Amino acid sequence: MNDVAPSDAHIRLGMFEAACDILAAAVIVYDKNDCLVFASRxxxxxxxxxxxxxxxxxxxxxVLGAIFDSGMRYGITPDQRHKAINREEWISSRISAHWREQHDAVERVGxxxxxxxxxxxxxxxxNVSTFVDVSEQKKQDxxxxxxxxxxxxxxxILxxxxxxxVIKDRNLTYIAANKAFCAIYGASAEAIVGRSSWAFADPETAERIEQGDRSVLKTGEPTSLAEHIIRADGSDLYTITHKYRIGxxxxxxxxxVMQDVTAYARDQVADLASADAVLRVAGGFIExxxxxDPVREAEHRLLLDQLDPDELRTIAGKRVLVVTDNPHIEDILVAALKARGxxxxxxxxxxxxxxxxxxxxxxGLSLDYxxxxxxxxxxxxxxxNDYGIETRLITPDDIGPDFMRTLVDSHELLSEDASPLGEIVVTPATFADDWYIATDITTMLPGAVGDVEVLVAEDNQINQFVxxxxxxxxxxxxRIAENGEEAVMLWRKHQPRLVLMDISMPLMNGIDAAKEIRDAEKLTGTRTPIVAVTAQALNVDMQNCMDAGMDDYITKPVSPDMIEAIYRRYVNRRAEKSVA
Known part of the structure; x- marks a missing residue:
């Protein structure tokens, strides 16, 4: 038997020490009698x-006794750290762990x-034991x-x-949006994140928004802008919009960040012009x-109108189950009923x-409807059903991609020739009809002539419906006219209190129609408020409208709040002056 160490043993030991130094690890080896064989530096x-x-x-x-006497303690559970530790008990617990076939743990030693x-x-x-300091990794974790x-x-919080x-990245793509921002669009955060302003605004507005974003991104200078926004539900949102660059x-x-000042503006003032003065907004609120979305609003109304109004008024707190295989119908009904509580x-x-x-x-969960x-x-x-639950049936016919086409078809008969949309033939109408599209003044029934408050001149059928x-x-x-010539004829016949005049129409555009009305008024001594309806609020368009004698303008798409504000401004105010 040869107990002499190999001649190259010191070389192997040196290599082992070097490996431990490189790995920043301590290695200790004990024999089967728990006596130290090797310990690295x-x-x-x-x-x-x-x-x-x-x-x-x-x-x-x-070795364990010397470690304990140095003040180091490891392998102690958190609930024992503040208690007095017995020396022999600690050494015994460490020897027990030492004799396990495998032991692997990250422990706090200070x-x-x-x-x-x-x-x-x-x-x-x-027994081979290794020790690696993982304090930095633990701190990072x-x-x-x-x-x-x-x-x-x-x-x-956000x-x-x-x-x-809302937050955008360097590519001006939405990467985060809070609940209040999503409510403006009536959309979920998932539907907004990953898209840009161009997906939610008309080209002119989207370009203006991104110009502001690029300016802040380039200069780092925060900006503020007073804006008038129409929410998805048609309500007004007056906001001071602040933009910041961070990172x-x-x-x-x-x-x-949009600072909502709608409540303050509405509570303090009667119209937008006064709001600017009270809120001290330089330049006023820009549109x-x-x-x-008028189509979604129409779908919403047609569905809810099929439910009992009294039940809808008392629906808060009730449990309702909607049964439909149409995701679009489901979204509308579930959101509408939840909104009512x-x-x-x-x-x-x-x-x-x-x-x-x-x-x-x-x-044990009961349903009401x-x-x-x-x-x-x-x-x-x-x-x-066999559960004794009240059932309500709805008929969502044609709601979906072809909804608007179906609504228009229900009020018209299309001829086989003429324009791509066909020539509209007016069906018999009475003064009590909900709405009426006039195409030929000679076909109007005597019963349809009466006290018309608003004349709308609009050639687009979808906008007519809206x-x-x-x-x-x-x-x-x-009453609705499909072109400028018809608008002038209906104005002469009905003498409406307000005219909403689309600028771009066939046969005669809105500007020429307004000029003809103003010329006729010179003979009668009357003046009807005319409000221009434009697709884009370009300065040249606005100047042309003012030169033609128009009183105001609004931009498409229109909303209920927008029309109501114009109506209050020109019709109600006129009525008050007449009474006075």
């Missing part, structure tokens, strides 16, 4: 013990120091955790802020985005309906 970095304690032959118990312990017991009985908590808290807030170079983002959800098939009611009954789409396949199987729906909702009598 790095071990003294981890354990403040006398160097002689790391000489070969030292017992494990003595106030802000963490060590990764790895122990392996070999079949020969030898802790900092990362705190950062995530701060981010979550910041997102919660989400619940009453002021709309590091190459990682800048644009943060837009910004119009998010109102109801607890509402939807299912999309007969099978889901039965499963939902069975689960609700098993859980079930709203069922008449077009749902096999709808008859749930019309008379105007009719808005004015009808206001309870205002009105």
């Amino acid at each position: 790095q071990a003294l970095r981890y354990f403040p013990i006398p160097v002689e304690m790391l000489t070969p032959g030292t017992r494990l118990r003595d 106030r802000d120091r963490w060590i990764h312990f790895r122990k392996r017991r070999l079949p020969s009985g030898y 802790e900092q990362w955790r705190l950062d995530l908590e701060r981010i979550a808290l910041t997102e919660d 989400e619940t802020l009453p002021s709309p807030v 590091a170079p190459e990682h800048y983002v644009i943060v837009t 910004a985005q119009n998010c109102f 109801a607890e509402c959800c939807a299912v999309r098939s007969v099978a889901e309906h039965h499963a939902f009611l069975a689960a609700a009954a098993a859980g 079930i709203v069922i789409d008449r077009n749902l396949p096999a709808r008859e199987a749930i019309a008379d 105007f009719s729906q808005i004015l009808e909702g206001m309870g205002v009598s009105h």
Whole structure:
């Protein structure tokens, strides 16, 4: 038997020490009798013990005793850190861990120091232990955790802020939007994030918004702008919009914060001109985005009109189940009922309906109403349910991509020739008709002539419907002309109190029609307010309108609040002066 060490043993030991230094790890080896065989120089970095304690032959118990006496404690649970630790108990617990076949743990050995312990017991009985300082990694992980908590808290704060807030990246793409901003568009954050202003605004407005963004992005100078926005529900939003650049170079983002001053403006003043004076807004509120969707609003009304008005007024707090396989109908109804305070959800098939009611009954959950789409396949199987819940049926026929076409078709007969849209033939009408499209003054019935408050000159059929729906909702009598010549004829016949004049129309444009009305008024001594309706509020258009004798202008798309404000300004004010 040869107990003499190999001649190159010192070389191997030196290489092992060098490897430990490179890896910044301490390695300690014990034999099967728990006596020290090897300890790398790095071990003294981890354990403040006398160097002689790391000489070969030292017992494990003595090494652990020296570690305990140095004041170092590891392997202690958090609930025991503030208690007195018995020396022998601590040494025994460490020897027990030492004799496990494998032991792997990250343990705290000081106030802000963490060590990764790895122990392996070999079949020969030898124990190899490694120690690596992971304090920096632990600090980074802790900092990362705190950062995530701060981010979550910041997102919660932004989400619940009453002021709309939106963030764009360097490419002017939305990367975050809070609930108040999403409400302006009537859309979810998922529908906004990843898109740009061009997806939500007309080209002129989108370009103006992005010009402001690029200026702030380039200069870093914050900007403020007073804006008048039409929300998706048609209501007005007067806001002071602030833009800021934040972040590091190459990682800048644009943060837009909208300070809502609508309530203050409405409570303090009667019209926009006075609002500028009271709020001291230089230059006044500029007309910004119009998010109102008249088609969706019409769909919304047609669906809700099929439900009992009394039930809708008392729906708050009630539980309602919507059954439809049409996601568009589901979105409209669920959102409308929730907005009225109801607890509402939807299912999309007969099978889901039965499963939902069975689960609700098993859980003791009661429902107040079930709203069922008449077009749902096999709808008859749930019309008379076995749960004693009141059922309401709705008919959402044609609501969807062809909704507007269907609405127009219901009021007209298209000829086989003439224009691409066909020549409209007026159907018999009475003065009580909800709305009426006039195409030929000679075809108007005597009953249709009366006290017309508003004349709308508009050639686009969709816009005709929008105007009719808005004015009808206001309870205002009105007539619609499809071109400038017809507008002049209807003005002569009905003498309306207000004319909403589209600028671009066939046969005679709105500017020429306004001039002809003003010339006729010189003979009668009367003056009818004429408000221009333009697609884009260009300065040259506005000057032409004023030169033609028009009183004001509004831009498309129009909203109920916009029309109501114009009506109050010119019709109501005239009526008050007449009474006075």
